Amino acid sequence: MITAKKSKAWIVLIVLGVFFLLLGILVGDEALGVMMVLAIVCLVIGLIVMAVSSKNYKKKSAWIAEANADGTIDRINNSISNGSATYFKSLKLALTSTELVENSNTPFIIKYEDIANVYRSNIREGKYDYTYQYIRIDLKNGQTVYVATVTRARVPAEFGNAIGTIKSHLNAEGGF
Amino acid sequence: MVIVYGTRNNIKIKKNLGVNICPNCGMTTEKVLAAEKQQFTLFYIPIFSHTLRKGLICPNCGMYKTLTNAEFKEMSMN
Ligand SMILES: [Zn+2]
Numbered sequence: 001m002i003t004a005k006k007s008k009a010w011i012v013l014i015v016l017g018v019f020f021l022l023l024g025i026l027v028g029d030e031a032l033g034v035m036m037v038l039a040i041v042c043l044v045i046g047l048i049v050m051a052v053s054s055k056n057y058k059k060k061s062a063w064i065a066e067a068n069a070d071g072t073i074d075r076i077n078n079s080i081s082n083g084s085a086t087y088f089k090s091l092k093l094a095l096t097s098t099e100l101v102e103n104s105n106t107p108f109i110i111k112y113e114d115i116a117n118v119y120r121s122n123i124r125e126g127k128y129d130y131t132y133q134y135i136r137i138d139l140k141n142g143q144t145v146y147v148a149t150v151t152r153a154r155v156p157a158e159f160g161n162a163i164g165t166i167k168s169h170l171n172a173e174g175g176f
Numbered sequence: 177m178v179i180v181y182g183t184r185n186n187i188k189i190k191k192n193l194g195v196n197i198c199p200n201c202g203m204t205t206e207k208v209l210a211a212e213k214q215q216f217t218l219f220y221i222p223i224f225s226h227t228l229r230k231g232l233i234c235p236n237c238g239m240y241k242t243l244t245n246a247e248f249k250e251m252s253m254n
Contacts, residue, residue: 019246122238129238130185136201136237 001087002073002078002094002103004060008055014047042139063107072109076101086165088158091135093150095165100137102147112169114138120163122152135163184215184222190252201237208233209251212240226252 017039024035067073076096079085085096087103094101100110105117121136122129124146134146150159189210194208195203210233211234215222231242 117202119202119237120239123236128187 001077002107003103004057004064006057007049010046010050010053011047013042017042017046042072048139050122060105060107067107067109067125083141088148088162090156090158091149091162093162095162095169097169100147100166108145110139111146112136113143114139114164115170116168117168118163118170120159122144133159135159135166180219182217182220184217185212185228186215187212193251194230196230198234198237198239201234203234203236205234205236208235209248211248 014141020039020042021036024039027035064073076085076094076099079096080087080094085094087094092103092104098112100112100115102108102110115137117138119136121134124132124134129152131152132149132153134150135146135148137147139145148159148162150156187210189208192210193207193209195204197204206250209231211230212228213225214228215225229240229242230245230248231240233240
């Protein structure tokens with residue numbers, strides 16, 4: 001589903017920070033210093049994660065509201081619900097019959113009719129990537145877009161399926 | 177004491193084998209004979225390296241066609 005989700009990771013960090021703080025006070029003496037450092041590290045990282053996830057949530061909610069002005073997001077979500085579109089959870093990618101939706105924190109929609117070529121790539125912006133692999137999309141206007149970032153050591157089966165699905169839609173468009 | 181260690185990969189290009197159409201991206205590019213090496217580093221200093229794989233690589237999409245040692249040797253000599 002194309003929705004803005006609030007990350008809960010910061011709660012775990014804050015709880016862990018409070019835990020170390022209480023443990024330090026309870027144990028006292030020598031352990032206090034170490035526990036305080038651990039508590040401060042957890043609390044600071046927790047607050048940073050909270051601020052970043054809140055910012056991402058607001059940004060994505062605004063994008064969804066804008067993109068849904070003409071009902072586009074509702075239509076895509078309905079297509080996912082009724083099975084006429086496929087949602088690749090591990091890739092944060094939705095493929096409808098006419099468009100591709102990148103469902104990350106920086107979402108966007110690409111129409112198949114604007115795509116010139118699609119393939120898996122180990123090179124991003126001219127640099128060989130030893131860690132990640134992407135689906136590279138060359139657009140007809142000369143722009144290049146990368147979606148579905150996966151770790152090269154653990155490429156999910158969905159990755160190949162997604163490329164195959166996009167290619168079959170491009171073939172159906174007759175321009176590939 | 178904290179020991180900083182890790183690995184670093186790099187690709188050594190051995191030879192350009194002329195123009196070729198990549199089966200993955202479909203682009204007409206140079207067919208490149210290359211070896212991917214992995215270096216073990218200690219405090220960011222490379223200690224030793226070993227070859228991860230040898231093969232033909234597409235300079236556009238980075239896809240490998242892995243070659244055996246014999247095939248690699250033959251292609252690098254031709
Ligand atoms: Zn290629």
